[in-house]
């Protein structure tokens with residue numbers, strides 16, 4: 001079975017995350033790391049590989065030159081091969097361009113049984129790239145799955161408003177996993193040394209047969225950006241005998257509890 | 266999210282932009298490595314440090330190890346879990362030879378990796394660091410059988426190790442050790458005696474503990490020349506090499522320390538008769554190398570061990586500095602000078618010049634100390650992999666003279682940085698709700714152990730400066746002057762700093778001649794701690810100039826920060842040494858003449 005895992009390199013959540021004047025992620029402002037959700041997606045694939053040695057895990061990333069570090073790390077954790085889509089024309093891609101490109105890369109890799117991705121990245125938080133890739137490639141798609149089981153088909157559960165439901169899909173498929181997936185393993189030293197010998201293929205849009213002008217594909221552009229306003233002072237509730245009622249009123253006003261459930265107090 | 270304890274950016278700058286660590290990959294020993302493998306292990310260490318070490322730093326401090334009813338040491342479980350992760354990652358083994366299961370990682374990179382762990386959790390990091398030092402010594406001087414039996418399991422992370430030198434009545438003065446190894450007919454020894462302060466001396470973290478014990482044989486000459494080194498395992502092996510029988514090493518008590526509480530610190534009795542291996546009392550020990558060479562072997566590893574202490578002190582200073590910077594950016598208090606309107610919101614305290622002074626001091630100390638630790642570590646790599654004798658000799662000489670400074674300077678100024686980090690936090694820094702008071706307590710150990718501050722002063726002035734007719738000192742001063750030349754060709758502030766450094770180099774030369782030229786060693790050495798501190802400051806000024814040159818005119822906040830810190834060190838710190846050199850030049854007798862009755 002061949003599994004492709006989508007990897008994104010993002011700014012470390014510790015650092016100050018900034019945008020450039022063009023509204024792009026300022027990559028100099030903080031350390032770049034593999035998105036934690038991508039690592040978890042990789043962990044799901046690697047666990048499958050642990051139990052079935054015939055599994056081939058390929059990691060795929062679209063990003064600037066530094067993204068190769070994220071791919072190398074994935075290789076040292078245990079992935080077998082890496083693909084890096086690197087092309088100047090991709091600077092300032094939106095979700096549509098990204099999904100088109102990744103779909104073309106998956107087609108290029110070929111014979112893929114399963115694509116695993118995180119449900120949403122920590123920087124973009126779009127959460128729709130997997131669904132768009134499914135559409136491009138005609139794959140079945142399970143979004144935001146907990147407890148993914150991989151066999152002749154894929155299955156798991158999805159949280160709903162009121163509970164959860166079990167879902168399954170035939171292969172080939174693309175699945176996005178959630179933060180409930182296991183935390184990723186660390187690479188070990190042996191893995192780091194062997195990663196150097198694993199293939200990391202760099203491909204351009206031309207290699208993938210994608211027209212860099214993305215004809216007939218609308219693209220969102222950033223018109224302006226604004227800094228998040230500074231946090232305002234909170235509200236203090238002083239207990240003068242009616243603090244409970246005040247708290248309930250506050251929580252209800254923020255819609256953190258429904259007014260109905262507040263009635264009993 | 267918590268503040269990372271070190272800065273990846275600074276490490277990258279020091280390792281690649283300044284020390285050009287990548288050039289080591291041209292050496293045969295490191296041929297399999299590349300920038301990529303270095304980056305990967307550094308990132309791995311940072312991650313393990315952040316996710317598994319920093320997370321229980323406070324818990325390990327608050328819940329001290331204790332002995333249960335059966336006399337076993339109980340530690341918080343997070344320590345064992347973190348060490349398990351570390352063993353699986355293979356980091357302890359990293360710099361060992363491939364035959365021993367290692368990866369031949371340069372010591373400089375391994376040091377940077379370990380510094381991450383030290384910064385995140387000083388106490389927990391002691392276990393792998395002691396294990397490393399122990400296996401290193403065994404691998405260097407053991408027979409192949411001893412290495413396979415006792416070092417390899419330590420390298421693999423299954424066993425732990427200690428260095429058992431100190432005794433209740435003999436700490437700085439190892440010549441007075443009394444623990445004795447009695448030879449047996451089968452070639453083994455039985456040890457009797459008491460060792461004090463032994464870090465990691467007992468716990469249940471691994472399958473076994475390998476003590477390396479400094480002791481004398483009954484026939485040995487008095488003093489340090491009579492010391493031998495013994496391998497004394499907690500559990501003796503059966504014929505298959507598995508831990509089987511309890512050796513006669515008992516835990517007599519745990520010391521209750523000011524800091525580093527997660528590291529057990531023990532009073533160990535050897536041969537008290539609680540256990541009777543092979544039917545009789547006495548701790549079974551195996552001689553390592555030759556008899557009476559124990560201290561020589563220890564000294565062999567001393568440079569690395571002392572750099573390790575400097576690294577620990579640096580790491581703790583660094584961790585405090587980073588928290589102080591973050592705190593100063595969010596704590597709002599007071600208004601800018603000249604802002605009279607009380608209705609304006611208070612500013613972040615980093616807006617106050619005096620707070621920035623405290624942060625600058627910390628930056629200058631901890632980044633200077635890190636540069637010193639990595640520079641010395643690179644000398645270890647150069648010594649180890651030199652291709653010609655001249656290079657090896659130079660590396661050895663420089664390492665010998667820099668070691669007392671690399672141990673003591675960070676221990677003194679890293680601690681001062683922690684003091685300032687508390688100050689930046691104000692009253693909050695004095696509470697246990699923040700980490701900075703713990704960093705201070707943890708760091709207070711470093712001027713004491715592994716040769717106290719005073720002992721380092723004696724070592725530098727009494728031995729290192731005079732050895733080989735002063736060759737090491739001349740070599741060091743020559744390196745400094747070479748930097749001065751480079752700075753002169755750059756011009757501007759760097760050249761000005763170079764001129765100041767040249768003057769300091771002259772002062773070191775003159776003062777050293779004056780101290781040793783007057784004929785009385787007791788007078789020369791009376792103020793050796795002052796000498797140590799003055800020379801230490803000049804060395805770090807030199808390394809700041811090196812950093813200044815490596816930063817060049819590159820743009821960005823990071824490089825601007827380096828340039829400003831260099832000029833701070835030259836403007837505020839280096840001039841302090843003039844008073845110290847003046848005092849030394851005056852051949853001041855105050856401390857010599859002071860009588861016990863006058864206190």
Ligand SMILES: Cc1cc2nc3c(=O)[nH]c(=O)nc-3n(C[C@H](O)[C@H](O)[C@H](O)COP(=O)(O)OP(=O)(O)OC[C@H]3O[C@@H](n4cnc5c(N)ncnc54)[C@H](O)[C@@H]3O)c2cc1C
Nearest residue numbers: 428429430431435436437462463464714715716717719720
């Ligand atoms: C937390 C901790 C962990 C330790 N871990 C270990 C370990 O794992 N293994 C181990 O073997 N030891 C260990 N030690 C022991 C440590 O190395 C000793 O404490 C240290 O060597 C100092 O010895 P001492 O405590 O006996 O002090 P002393 O030797 O009594 O020194 C007291 C003071 O006198 C000064 N002094 C002593 N002699 C001279 C001199 N000749 N000239 C000038 N001044 C002098 C010293 O500088 C010091 O200020 C540890 C100590 C501590 C506190």
